Amino acid sequence: MRIPPKYTQATAVTILGGxxxxxxxxxxxxxxxxxxxxxxxxSLNFLTSNPQEMGKAGGIFPTxxxxxxxPLLAIIxxxxxxxxxxxxxxxxxxxxxxxxxxxxxxxxxxxxxxxxFGLFGYIFFVIALGMGWSILSGGLTLAVMVLxxxxxxxxxxxxxxxxxxxxxxFSLGATSxxxxxxxxxxxxxxxxxxxxxxxxxRSIGETAAVIFTAGSSLRIPSSLFDSTRTMAVHFYxxxxxxxxxxxxxxTAATLILAVLLVNLSAYWxxxxxxxxxx
Amino acid sequence: xxxxxxxxxxxxxxxxxxxAISALLLIALFILNEGLPFIFKYGVREFLFxxxxxxxxxKFGIFPMxxxxxxxxxxxxxxxxxxxxxxxxFLSEYVPQAVMRIIKPxxxxxxxxxxxxxxxxxxxxxAPIIRNSFGGPGLSLLAGSIILGIMILPTVISxxxxxxxxxxxxxxxxxxxxxxxxxxxxxxxIIKASKSGxxxxxxxxxxxxxxxxxxxxxxxxxxxxxPTSPFNSVRTLTANIALEMSYAxxxxxxxxxxxxxxxxIVIIILNSIASVAIKKRTIKK
Amino acid sequence: xxxxxxxxxxxITVIFILLGCGKGKTAFTMAGSxxxxxxxxxxxxxxxxxxxxxSITVQxxxxxxxIQSANSGAAQIGMADLVILPTEAKSLTSIVxxxxxxxxVVNPKNQVNNLSTDQVRDIFNGKIANWKExxxxxxAITVVSREAxxxxxxxxxxxxTNITLKxxxxxxxxxxxxxxxxxxxxxSIGYLSHGLINDKIKPLKIDGxxxxxxxxIAGKYKLVRPIFLLLKDAPSGEIKNFIDYILSSEGQxxxxxxxxxxxx
Numbered sequence: 122m123r124i125p126p127k128y129t130q131a132t133a134v135t136i137l138g139g140x141x142x143x144x145x146x147x148x149x150x151x152x153x154x155x156x157x158x159x160x161x162x163x164s165l166n167f168l169t170s171n172p173q174e175m176g177k178a179g180g181i182f183p184t185x186x187x188x189x190x191x192p193l194l195a196i197i198x199x200x201x202x203x204x205x206x207x208x209x210x211x212x213x214x215x216x217x218x219x220x221x222x223x224x225x226x227x228x229x230x231x232x233x234x235x236x237x238f239g240l241f242g243y244i245f246f247v248i249a250l251g252m253g254w255s256i257l258s259g260g261l262t263l264a265v266m267v268l269x270x271x272x273x274x275x276x277x278x279x280x281x282x283x284x285x286x287x288x289x290x291f292s293l294g295a296t297s298x299x300x301x302x303x304x305x306x307x308x309x310x311x312x313x314x315x316x317x318x319x320x321x322x323r324s325i326g327e328t329a330a331v332i333f334t335a336g337s338s339l340r341i342p343s344s345l346f347d348s349t350r351t352m353a354v355h356f357y358x359x360x361x362x363x364x365x366x367x368x369x370x371x372t373a374a375t376l377i378l379a380v381l382l383v384n385l386s387a388y389w390x391x392x393x394x395x396x397x398x399x
Numbered sequence: 400x401x402x403x404x405x406x407x408x409x410x411x412x413x414x415x416x417x418x419a420i421s422a423l424l425l426i427a428l429f430i431l432n433e434g435l436p437f438i439f440k441y442g443v444r445e446f447l448f449x450x451x452x453x454x455x456x457x458k459f460g461i462f463p464m465x466x467x468x469x470x471x472x473x474x475x476x477x478x479x480x481x482x483x484x485x486x487x488x489f490l491s492e493y494v495p496q497a498v499m500r501i502i503k504p505x506x507x508x509x510x511x512x513x514x515x516x517x518x519x520x521x522x523x524x525x526a527p528i529i530r531n532s533f534g535g536p537g538l539s540l541l542a543g544s545i546i547l548g549i550m551i552l553p554t555v556i557s558x559x560x561x562x563x564x565x566x567x568x569x570x571x572x573x574x575x576x577x578x579x580x581x582x583x584x585x586x587x588x589i590i591k592a593s594k595s596g597x598x599x600x601x602x603x604x605x606x607x608x609x610x611x612x613x614x615x616x617x618x619x620x621x622x623x624x625x626p627t628s629p630f631n632s633v634r635t636l637t638a639n640i641a642l643e644m645s646y647a648x649x650x651x652x653x654x655x656x657x658x659x660x661x662x663x664i665v666i667i668i669l670n671s672i673a674s675v676a677i678k679k680r681t682i683k684k
Numbered sequence: 685x686x687x688x689x690x691x692x693x694x695x696i697t698v699i700f701i702l703l704g705c706g707k708g709k710t711a712f713t714m715a716g717s718x719x720x721x722x723x724x725x726x727x728x729x730x731x732x733x734x735x736x737x738x739s740i741t742v743q744x745x746x747x748x749x750x751i752q753s754a755n756s757g758a759a760q761i762g763m764a765d766l767v768i769l770p771t772e773a774k775s776l777t778s779i780v781x782x783x784x785x786x787x788x789v790v791n792p793k794n795q796v797n798n799l800s801t802d803q804v805r806d807i808f809n810g811k812i813a814n815w816k817e818x819x820x821x822x823x824a825i826t827v828v829s830r831e832a833x834x835x836x837x838x839x840x841x842x843x844x845t846n847i848t849l850k851x852x853x854x855x856x857x858x859x860x861x862x863x864x865x866x867x868x869x870x871x872s873i874g875y876l877s878h879g880l881i882n883d884k885i886k887p888l889k890i891d892g893x894x895x896x897x898x899x900x901i902a903g904k905y906k907l908v909r910p911i912f913l914l915l916k917d918a919p920s921g922e923i924k925n926f927i928d929y930i931l932s933s934e935g936q937x938x939x940x941x942x943x944x945x946x947x948x
Contacts, residue, residue: 126579126580126582126583127580129580129582129583130580130581130582130583132582133581133582133585134489134493134582136485137485137486137488137489137493138489138493140481140482140485140486140489141485141486141489141490141494141502143482144482144483144486144506144552144556145502145505145506147509147549147552148505148506148508148509151509151512151516151517151520152512154520154523154524155516155520174722174725174726175721175722175725201415202415202418202419203419205411205412205415205416206412206415206416206418206419208412209409209412209413209415209416210416213409213412213413214413222420223416223417223419223420225671225674226419226420226423226424227419227420228670228673228674229423229666229667229670229671230419230420230422230423230426231670232603232606232610232666232667232669232670232673233423233426233610233663233666234606234609234610234611234612234637234662234666235610235612236610236612236637236640236641236659236662237426237430237610237659237662237663237666238426239641240430240433240640240644240656240659241425241426241429241430243644244429244433244656245425245429247758248756248758249429253713253758254715254743254758265422265426268418268419268422269419272419296405297405297408297409298405298408322511323511325513326511326512326513326514326515326516327513328513328514328515328612328613329612329613329637329641333644336743337743337744338741338742338743339725340739340741343739347741348713348741348743353513353515356513356515356516356519357515357613358860360515360519360522361617361858361860361861361864362858362859362860362861362863362864363860363861363863363864363867363884364860369519373516373519376513376516377512377513377516380511380512380513381508381511383511384507384508384511388504452832453832454832454833455832455833455838522868526868527868530869534824535824535826536826536854536869536872537869538854538865616857620854620855621831621854621855621856621857622851622852622853622854622855623851623855624851624852631852632852632854634855641857642831642855642857643831643832643833643857645744645745645746645748645749645857646746646747646748646749646831646832646833646834646835647748647832647833648748648751648752648770648772648833649770649772651832651833652748
């Protein structure tokens with residue numbers, strides 16, 4: 122162990138730096154591997170035409186609809202629940218046993234694997250509530266799945282609103298709810314939106330929970346009780362069953378672009394929020 | 400909103416606040432209700448420790464899947480944990496803050512890439528490499544471990560960085576003032592001070608690895624087989640559920656829900672450990 | 685917050701519009717067998733082209749899903765591809781709409797062209813573990829099978845008889861994934877629905893008989909199973925019309941043109 126510190130320092134920089142470079146190379150490789158083969162396939166026609174022969178030919182239009190509708194429904198359901206939960210936790214109550222239980226429940230929910238959500242959604246929404254494989258079942262399942270993300274990010278955003286804002290509002294005679302509505306939520310909005318964007322990103326890429334609850338029908342849904350197929354499920358089926366490599370890459374590239382877009386806008390909103398704060 | 404009194408608002412919000420925990424209880428209730436009766440009827444020991452999984456003969460031993468889940472997760476840890484912690488240390492201690500602010504979100508993007516894409520890369524790129532250099536089917540424990548190891552990187556890196564940055568600046572300054580190099584500071588001061596956060600990041604990564612389904616189905620080959628080498632094909636608990644669920648009826652279906660029960664219990668235990676570790680960190684802070 | 689209100693209202697409106705649509709049409713769902721799914725899609729498309737008042741949704745899932753969903757009402761028509769239907773399906777009305785051969789397939793690079801039933805059994809049981817034992821190159825055999833509960837697997841095992849699948853066989857969960865796995869691995873062997881053979885894989889002769897439509901219809905090729913449609917009650921209304929269409933010469937021609945064997 123009598124190696125001079127100078128050498129251990131150099132070794133450490135090499136190893137740690139090497140690990141960082143390796144990680145970034147892997148990331149870049151994955152994205153480029155898909156985009157290189159997939160981007161040439163994407164065209165307006167690919168995005169807006171119907172698949173033929175289960176996706177062997179044609180485009181991905183119905184899966185685009187499914188990919189928009191499912192996360193949208195999930196967000197519409199989970200956002201009010203999540204935001205109001207975090208308002209309650211941060212504004213209406215002190216740290217008690219109950220809030221600890223709620224937090225623990227939220228953390229546990231966040232760690233549950235998507236296949237369990239899929240199983241649950243299948244027996245609860247699809248079978249027990251009789252919704253069948255449908256946008257509704259899938260959206261509700263995804264809503265449960267992203268709820269913890271929305272609660273956590275909203276709570277952080279709400280807690281970041283300076284105490285003085287609340288004090289000013291209260292001193293003007295506002296009630297707690299008025300303070301929440303007029304002061305806290307508007308100021309926490311960018312943080313909440315970030316949470317929503319991250320949830321959308323996760324819903325778009327989800328497969329296991331969706332395939333068991335929303336089914337995999339390739340038709341354009343005409344009601345919320347219709348089954349649908351998201352891009353992630355479509356890609357999974359195309360790639361695994363070897364239906365069409367070309368369309369699989371095209372779908373994957375579209376999927377990755379969508380996910381990148383959603384995540385980058387989340388960071389953009391968050392950064393604007395942070396720079397406005399400081 | 401004047402129609403609604405403060406008390407009512409508080410009541411409504413208080414009720415909504417239970418949505419997450421009610422969802423968790425509902426999930427637990429439904430999964431346990433479908434799976435637990437089977438486990439007791441079939442026998443806990445027989446179910447957990449028999450390696451005979453032959454649903455058509457009503458034999459449901461999930462030991463090979465438990466072993467596979469443990470091995471794959473361990474493999475993912477060997478790949479992902481040291482790499483992730485190394486990246487976290489490098490980014491937070493050696494790289495200027497401005498650069499880190501660009502690289503960290505970029506790495507977090509890895510978390511947003513759908514797991515099916517990772518699985519696909521595993522099948523197209525990794526499996527042929529393993530098949531050609533080591534023989535065997537290529538779809539293997541090793542392929543699963545590497546893909547999962549990469550998938551948990553963002554979790555490990557992101558949470559580790561947060562906990563490393565939470566170490567007070569004065570610790571670093573004190574160490575450096577005593578003439579220590581950055582590396583000496585890291586392994587004598589930083590790692591000790593941020594230990595619980597780093598451990599929490601690894602446990603959360605562990606949870607993600609054990610729970611991952613689609614990518615593992617694609618790359619691990621799915622044999623019901625207790626692995627004797629990293630090149631063997633294996634089937635994890637999650638893969639067992641997703642593979643056979645669509646074709647299962649009667650007892651077989653109950654056995655798959657029972658597999659879900661075991662998975663659920665493992666995950667809850669892991670999460671509890673992680674949340675205790677994270678709490679320890681915040682209290683210290 | 686005021687800005688958000690119109691957006692929220694828009695969402696609500698969109699939902700109601702979506703909920704409201706699709707009324708006035710007869711809609712039903714088919715679910716089950718992944719082997720028959722592509723054919724059901726095609727038949728449904730053709731039928732809907734001439735009957736605009738009908739909307740048919742086709743789901744995969746597998747034979748068990750077909751039986752379950754027909755029982756539970758999640759689908760009006762279940763699809764199953766089993767040699768012997770399980771007890772859960774006894775109360776359902778079953779109609780044979782097609783027959784399907786099961787082809788034993790290898791990678792096109794493989795020199796082996798013919799196997800006997802006994803050799804197939806020994807390979808899947810692990811007793812024959814190297815291709816040179818059956819006239820191929822000196823390489824370990826990678827056996828690829830379907831998951832427990834699969835209609836194709838249980839039919840395959842019932843026809844070959846006495847199969848105890850070797851422990852380290854790879855398991856894939858659909859015909860398509862078997863085809864991909866065999867296409868990617870030069871030393872693998874698997875089995876899949878006759879209708880899904882393409883040039884990425886090579887079907888083997890079994891006991892000297894080719895797995896062609898002709899030899900299946902002639903009764904020479906032995907790996908054949910029926911495809912059932914399952915209904916809770918006797919078919920009526922639009923559902924009956926659709927099933928009649930499948931069994932009509934036009935429907936049966938569609939089935940045959942795409943690789944399955946007609947029911948009669």
